Amino acid sequence: NAGVMQNPRHLVRRRGQEARLRCSPMKGHSHVYWYRQLPEEGLKFMVYLQKENIIDESGMPKERFSAEFPKEGPSILRIQQVVRGDSAAYFCASSPPADGNSPLHFGNGTRLTVT
Amino acid sequence: QKEVEQNSGPLSVPEGAIASLNCTYSDRGSQSFFWYRQYSGKSPELIMFIYSNGDKEDGRFTAQLNKASQYVSLLIRDSQPSDSATYLCAIPNAGGTSYGKLTFGQGTILTVHP
Numbered sequence: 001n002a003g004v005m006q007n008p009r010h011l012v013r014r015r016g017q018e019a020r021l022r023c024s025p026m027k028g029h030s031h032v033y034w035y036r037q038l039p040e041e042g043l044k045f046m047v048y049l050q051k052e053n054i055i056d057e058s059g060m061p062k063e064r065f066s067a068e069f070p071k072e073g074p075s076i077l078r079i080q081q082v083v084r085g086d087s088a089a090y091f092c093a094s095s096p097p098a099d100g101n102s103p104l105h106f107g108n109g110t111r112l113t114v115t
Numbered sequence: 116q117k118e119v120e121q122n123s124g125p126l127s128v129p130e131g132a133i134a135s136l137n138c139t140y141s142d143r144g145s146q147s148f149f150w151y152r153q154y155s156g157k158s159p160e161l162i163m164f165i166y167s168n169g170d171k172e173d174g175r176f177t178a179q180l181n182k183a184s185q186y187v188s189l190l191i192r193d194s195q196p197s198d199s200a201t202y203l204c205a206i207p208n209a210g211g212t213s214y215g216k217l218t219f220g221q222g223t224i225l226t227v228h229p
Contacts, residue, residue, distance in 0.1 A: 033215045043219040091158055095215055106158040
């Protein structure tokens with residue numbers, strides 16, 4: 001019973017490039033949450049998606065960041081024109097459909113380094 | 116005032132001792148509370164959740180919740196070096212009931228020395 005799968009585990013990008021982070025939820029889960037953990041900072045909510053819908057993006061930076069969760073395939077967190085301040089660990093979690101009350105279990109994360 | 120506050124530590128305890136980790140929160144409407152453990156370079160791992168006043172025990176871990184005083188604590192009995200990690204307290208955002216949107220504290224670094 002595979003857990004939440006994220007890839008890549010490590011991603012290095014130069015300033016100005018695009019970063020794409022992927023998250024495959026647990027089998028049967030249709031709710032996905034993205035969190036970011038900046039160095040020396042706490043874990044912060046970014047966005048909550050269901051299949052083909054963004055439910056809550058209140059934690060997303062206003063520019064350069066976007067997220068999607070298509071009908072088929074993984075959820076994607078996209079960061080355009082990355083800057084050094086985007087270097088962080090990005091974690092994804094999922095929960096079952098119609099159940100917002102399952103405690104979150106996180107994937108292994110993607111560690112983004114911007115050089 | 117931050118919504119969830121933890122003493123960042125580091126908290127150092129000898130092996131076999133009880134480690135006590137504390138968390139206070141500002142939203143009186145919060146109903147559920149979570150403790151995550153995060154090893155360096157790894158993802159957060161859920162270890163306990165509690166929603167009723169009082170104690171909840173799971174193996175060597177005990178979560179204690181006091182809603183009147185707005186604090187939740189985690190006790191680790193018979194601490195082991197493998198317990199050395201950062202412990203994160205989390206509550207659902209802004210009094211909401213969905214567990215997906217959580218507010219995390221800064222985390223307490225625990226070191227258990229042999």
